[in-house]
Amino acid sequence: MYAFFSELxxxxxxxxxxxxLWGKRIVIPTKNLYLAYYNSFLYSQQIETxxxxxxxxxxxxxQLLSNRSRFKPWTPFTLREMWNFIAICIHMGLDKKPxxxxxxxxxxxxxxxxxxxxxxxxxxxxxxxxxxxxxxDSFVPHGQRDYDPIQKIRPFVDYLNAKFKEVYQPQREVCxxxxxxxxxxxxxxxxxxxxxxxxxxxxxxxxxxxxxxYVWSIEMNCADKRISNKPLT
Numbered sequence: 764m765y766a767f768f769s770e771l772x773x774x775x776x777x778x779x780x781x782x783x784l785w786g787k788r789i790v791i792p793t794k795n796l797y798l799a800y801y802n803s804f805l806y807s808q809q810i811e812t813x814x815x816x817x818x819x820x821x822x823x824x825x826q827l828l829s830n831r832s833r834f835k836p837w838t839p840f841t842l843r844e845m846w847n848f849i850a851i852c853i854h855m856g857l858d859k860k861p862x863x864x865x866x867x868x869x870x871x872x873x874x875x876x877x878x879x880x881x882x883x884x885x886x887x888x889x890x891x892x893x894x895x896x897x898x899x900d901s902f903v904p905h906g907q908r909d910y911d912p913i914q915k916i917r918p919f920v921d922y923l924n925a926k927f928k929e930v931y932q933p934q935r936e937v938c939x940x941x942x943x944x945x946x947x948x949x950x951x952x953x954x955x956x957x958x959x960x961x962x963x964x965x966x967x968x969x970x971x972x973x974x975x976x977y978v979w980s981i982e983m984n985c986a987d988k989r990i991s992n993k994p995l996t
Contacts, residue, residue: 805849840893851866866884933979937972946963966984
């Protein structure tokens with residue numbers, strides 16, 4: 764929460780409000796909106812995912828791997844494959860099936876052509892197994908100085924915040940709101956909020972424009988005093 768108040772006190776932020784320099788800051792063609800937003804980020808994650816996959820595969824004893832192991836036929840992922848992976852993940856949120864494998868089934872009741880046309884099943888599972896966002900060489904162990912509870916996804920959060928600011932400048936009236944990311948698995952700072960529609964999950968703090976609801980900055984509530992409360996500028 765401290766980070767957001769630091770945002771509001773930032774001199775450049777206040778000057779832009781006083782000069783009424785709000786609204787769209789750049790024009791993104793609607794047709795290429797997602798490409799323009801995420802292409803550079805996915806490129807860096809493609810490189811990091813390939814780097815992580817190679818490190819994991821090299822740590823395995825190849826002679827002990829079965830012929831059907833996904834470690835054996837592995838080839839570096841391309842940027843197009845990363846886009847297809849994201850597309851399938853979005854599709855899965857819209858078309859829910861009992862199991863992951865059902866998206867590639869030929870059973871007439873469950874068959875869907877979207878996922879098989881975008882990527883073969885083993886290719887999707889390989890990216891899912893090796894997907895990596897932050898370099899392990901920069902990992903700071905728990906309890907040490909500069910430890911970040913969300914360091915595994917910190918580059919993604921920072922990238923989103925940078926893009927939020929690049930595209931749009933909010934008006935003077937802003938608010939701090941809460942949002943929930945649904946999650947019922949085991950994690951140290953998962954929260955339960957009885958009166959929320961989504962009761963279990965991760966809580967986000969959002970700095971939003973009051974009139975439009977545009978999210979200008981986000982930070983995950985880690986319920987951990989060791990988190991660095993640096994301003995998101």
